[in-house]
Amino acid sequence: MIDLYTWGTPNGRKVSIMLEELGIEYTVHEIHIGKDEQHEPAFLAISPNNKIPAIVDQDAPGGPLNLFESGAILVYLAEKTASPLLPTDVRKRAATFQWLMFQMGGVGPMFGQAHHFLRNPKEVVPYGQKRYHSETQRLYSVMDDHLETNAYFAGDDYTIADIAVYPWVARYEWHQTDLGEFENVNRWFKELSARPAVEKGMAVPFLN
Numbered sequence: 001m002i003d004l005y006t007w008g009t010p011n012g013r014k015v016s017i018m019l020e021e022l023g024i025e026y027t028v029h030e031i032h033i034g035k036d037e038q039h040e041p042a043f044l045a046i047s048p049n050n051k052i053p054a055i056v057d058q059d060a061p062g063g064p065l066n067l068f069e070s071g072a073i074l075v076y077l078a079e080k081t082a083s084p085l086l087p088t089d090v091r092k093r094a095a096t097f098q099w100l101m102f103q104m105g106g107v108g109p110m111f112g113q114a115h116h117f118l119r120n121p122k123e124v125v126p127y128g129q130k131r132y133h134s135e136t137q138r139l140y141s142v143m144d145d146h147l148e149t150n151a152y153f154a155g156d157d158y159t160i161a162d163i164a165v166y167p168w169v170a171r172y173e174w175h176q177t178d179l180g181e182f183e184n185v186n187r188w189f190k191e192l193s194a195r196p197a198v199e200k201g202m203a204v205p206f207l208n
């Protein structure tokens, strides 16, 4: 049994999609980040960087295991279940990690900043808006070029790299991106959207 501490954000949904794909039983604990619940001591004991998502694996060898950082959680769950979502073939595994890191170090932080500057009703900062919107568009071009000759990020197979990127692309309206301009990303996005596990995972803990 996995306890999932999450909120309705892209990073949280990576993990709920993964758990749905794996068919693992899990209990959702909502951490309302708008109400600062991420700073409560009980949550900090699991996730000391005060961010969702985090999990507790009650059945880990040696006793309950706490884990934060969505990328680490995806790898942990794939390894725990020996899932093909993290291939064992050396080249495919390397490609999966490469695109997972691309998401963790690029897509997540840059799209997140784009949302911050483009959707902040209190203070308009044109430089911040321009910088992160253009960086977002650049990342879409990188993804679009790659997906022109690859069905998925790691090549022929659907992996945790796709699960990591998907919930961020799902917020395309927030970062003012026309998916019609990126036909390969659009094709990939539509295919993943049709997966029942993706649809279910995206609704955890609520839809927005």
Ligand SMILES: N[C@@H](CCC(=O)N[C@@H](CS)C(=O)NCC(=O)O)C(=O)O
Pocket (backbone or CB within 6 Å): 009, 010, 011, 012, 033, 038, 050, 051, 052, 053, 068, 069, 070, 071, 108
């Ligand atoms: N690198 C982290 C980022 C997690 C993250 O930024 N979580 C956000 C929500 S998407 C959060 O909990 N923010 C609350 C805060 O910063 O106080 C991961 O991938 O898990």
